[in-house]
Amino acid sequence: MDIHSNNNLKNMNWPVVGMVEWFRPGEHKRVEKAIAILKELGITELRTGISWTDYLTPEGKEWYNWLIPMLAKEVNVLPCFQHTPPSLGIVPRRTSPLTRPEDFANFLDEVITQLGASFEWVELWDEPNNKAEYDYTLDDNWHRFTEMIGKAAARAQHHGKKVILGGMYPVDPNWLQLLFDRGVMENIQAVGIHGFPEGNDQNGESWEENLNKVRLILKNNKSNAQIWITEAGFSTWQHDEYQQLQEFRNVLQTQVPKVYWSSLLDQDPELTATNNYYPNERACFFGLQRQDNSPKLLYRLLAQNGLNGLNKLTCITRQSNFNPTEKYALITGGWVLWALTWPNVYCRKASG
Numbered sequence: 012m013d014i015h016s017n018n019n020l021k022n023m024n025w026p027v028v029g030m031v032e033w034f035r036p037g038e039h040k041r042v043e044k045a046i047a048i049l050k051e052l053g054i055t056e057l058r059t060g061i062s063w064t065d066y067l068t069p070e071g072k073e074w075y076n077w078l079i080p081m082l083a084k085e086v087n088v089l090p091c092f093q094h095t096p097p098s099l100g101i102v103p104r105r106t107s108p109l110t111r112p113e114d115f116a117n118f119l120d121e122v123i124t125q126l127g128a129s130f131e132w133v134e135l136w137d138e139p140n141n142k143a144e145y146d147y148t149l150d151d152n153w154h155r156f157t158e159m160i161g162k163a164a165a166r167a168q169h170h171g172k173k174v175i176l177g178g179m180y181p182v183d184p185n186w187l188q189l190l191f192d193r194g195v196m197e198n199i200q201a202v203g204i205h206g207f208p209e210g211n212d213q214n215g216e217s218w219e220e221n222l223n224k225v226r227l228i229l230k231n232n233k234s235n236a237q238i239w240i241t242e243a244g245f246s247t248w249q250h251d252e253y254q255q256l257q258e259f260r261n262v263l264q265t266q267v268p269k270v271y272w273s274s275l276l277d278q279d280p281e282l283t284a285t286n287n288y289y290p291n292e293r294a295c296f297f298g299l300q301r302q303d304n305s306p307k308l309l310y311r312l313l314a315q316n317g318l319n320g321l322n323k324l325t326c327i328t329r330q331s332n333f334n335p336t337e338k339y340a341l342i343t344g345g346w347v348l349w350a351l352t353w354p355n356v357y358c359r360k361a362s363g
C-alpha cells in the first residue's frame with residue numbers, strides 16, 4: 012500500500028507521524044469515529060492490535076476480517092500481533108509463554124494469508140519485555156519467546172512482509188542483545204521502543220538517551236534495522252493538556268523515521284474493572300478526544316494548524332504564577348496541605 016500523508020503533516024526534519032488505537036470486537040462505531048478523526052487530522056498511519064485470544068473467539072475472525080481491510084482503505088495499517096490464547100499457554104493467561112512456540116508462526120501465517128494485502132509490516136508482540144504483556148518469569152531465560160519470535164519473523168519474511176520487533180517497555184539494551192545472540196534479529200527490519208514521559212519507565216532519561224542505547228546495540232551487531240517509536244503518549248487524567256502538547260512536540264524532535272502517538276480516543280474508566288485492556292484509570296486518558304467527543308488542546312491545534320503550526324504557537328504556556336489569596340490543595344503521602352492565605356499554612360491528616 013502507498014497512502015500519502017496530508018501535506019500539513021509533512022516536515023522533512025520530523026518523523027512520519029501515526030496514531031495508536033486498539034479496537035475490541037464489535038466496536039464498529041468506534042472504528043468509524045477513529046477513521047473520521049484521522050481524516051480530519053490528515054494522518055494516514057495507524058498502529059492497531061490483532062489479539063490472538065480474540066481471534067479464536069466465535070466472533071473474532073469475522074471481526075478482524077472486517078476491521079483490517081476497513082482501516083486499510085483509509086490508512087497504512089501496522090498490525091501488532093499479541094496475546095496468548097489460554098488453551099495454548101503453559102498457564103491459561105494471555106501473557107503466558109506458549110506450550111509450543113511455533114504456534115505463533117502458524118497464527119501469523121493464517122492472518123497474513125487472509126489479510127496480508129492490507130498491510131506491509133507486521134509487529135510481533137506488544138511490549139514483550141513488560142511482564143504485564145509477556146510473563147517472562149514463566150519462560151526460562153527467554154527460550155520460548157525467542158523461538159516464538161524467530162519462527163514468526165521467518166514466516167512473515169516468507170510472505171514478503173517486513174517485521175518490526177514489538178516495542179520495548181522499558182528500553183533494555185541487554186534484552187535486545189540477547190535476541191541478537193539467539194539469531195532472532197536475522198529476519199527483523201525494525202526495532203520498536205515505547206515511552207511515556209513523566210512515567211516511571213524512563214527514569215528521567217530523554218528520548219535521545221534511550222535511542223542511543225538501542226543504536227549502540229545495532230551498531231555493535233552490524234545491524235541495519237531501523238528504530239521506530241511505536242508508542243508514545245501522555246495521560247491527561249490530571250487534566251494537564253498543555254503537558255500532553257509539550258510531550259508530543261518533544262517526540263517530534265527525535266531522529267527516528269516513524270512515531271506512533273497514543274492515542275485517538277479516551278476510554279471508559281469502568282473498563283479497567285471489566286477487562287484486561289486498561290490496567291488502571293490513568294491508562295484511559297491518553298486520547299486526543301474525551302469520551303464525550305470534545306477535543307483536547309493537542310487535537311484542536313493539530314486540526315487547525317497541522318504539525319507545522321505546533322511550534323509556532325509560543326503564546327501557549329503553562330500557568331506558573333498563582334494568586335496567594337486563593338485556596339489551593341496539595342495531596343502528598345496521605346496528608347492534605349491547605350494553603351488558605353500565604354504565609355498562614357496549616358496541615359491536617361486526610362480522612363480515610
